Amino acid sequence: MNALLEPRPRRRRMTMADVEPVAAIEAAAYAHPWSRGNFVDSLAAGYLAEVLASPRDGLLGYFVAMPVVDELHLLNLTVAPAWQGRGLGRALLDAVEAHGRALGLVALWLEVRQSNLRARGLYGRRGFVEVGRRPGYYPAAAGRREDAIVMRCLLPPDADAATGSDTDALD
Numbered sequence: 669m670n671a672l673l674e675p676r677p678r679r680r681r682m683t684m685a686d687v688e689p690v691a692a693i694e695a696a697a698y699a700h701p702w703s704r705g706n707f708v709d710s711l712a713a714g715y716l717a718e719v720l721a722s723p724r725d726g727l728l729g730y731f732v733a734m735p736v737v738d739e740l741h742l743l744n745l746t747v748a749p750a751w752q753g754r755g756l757g758r759a760l761l762d763a764v765e766a767h768g769r770a771l772g773l774v775a776l777w778l779e780v781r782q783s784n785l786r787a788r789g790l791y792g793r794r795g796f797v798e799v800g801r802r803p804g805y806y807p808a809a810a811g812r813r814e815d816a817i818v819m820r821c822l823l824p825p826d827a828d829a830a831t832g833s834d835t836d837a838l839d
Contacts, residue, residue: 675723677756679763682717682730684708689727690719693748700807702744707732710743716767720760725751731760733767733776740768740823742778757790765794768823776823779816781806788817796821 682690687707694701710717716733729747733740742764747756768776779802780787796819804813 677720677722677725677728677759679718679720679760682707682711682719682732684711686719686727686730687711690730693727693730694744694746696749697746699809710734715743716740716764718760718763720747720756729756729760731764733764735768735771735773738773739775739777740764740771740773742776745778752786757787758794761790761794765821765823769825772825773823776821778819779805780819782815782817788819791819791821794821 800818802816805816
């Protein structure tokens with residue numbers, strides 16, 4: 669049997685050249701997406717930002733996280749809609765957590781839309797707990813606002829945390 673093995677998606681640091689395709693994924697994934705400027709500002713500020721890319725399929729997802737004192741705040745984690753449900757969100761979250769542990773940070777924080785049950789389920793399965801609510805945090809349809817659920821996960825030290833940009837994304 670002669671089978672061609674396709675290269676696995678790889679994580680790498682997000683660059684300015686990625687901003688347009690990242691913004692396109694963001695617009696496809698959300699009714700109220702981050703702007704191109706949000707990504708440019710995040711890169712300029714030096715936040716942790718990586719993309720998950722496939723040589724054949726291009727960008728599949730990304731994350732942006734901001735270290736603050738002894739914690740890491742996950743600002744955005746998105747998988748392109750066509751690639752959702754394949755474990756890529758889990759792989760990106762693994763990478764965020766590994767970065768936090770490698771930096772010696774004690775907790776990972778995030779906000780998620782109250783209505784985003786899929787993401788809330790992923791975070792809950794990964795040990796995040798709801799610690800608060802931000803009323804009206806997110807824009808919603810017809811000029812309304814939606815609450816954010818604030819979640820936290822403790823990051824125990826891990827001497828084996830792998831944060832290399834050449835790490836396989838899928839198990």
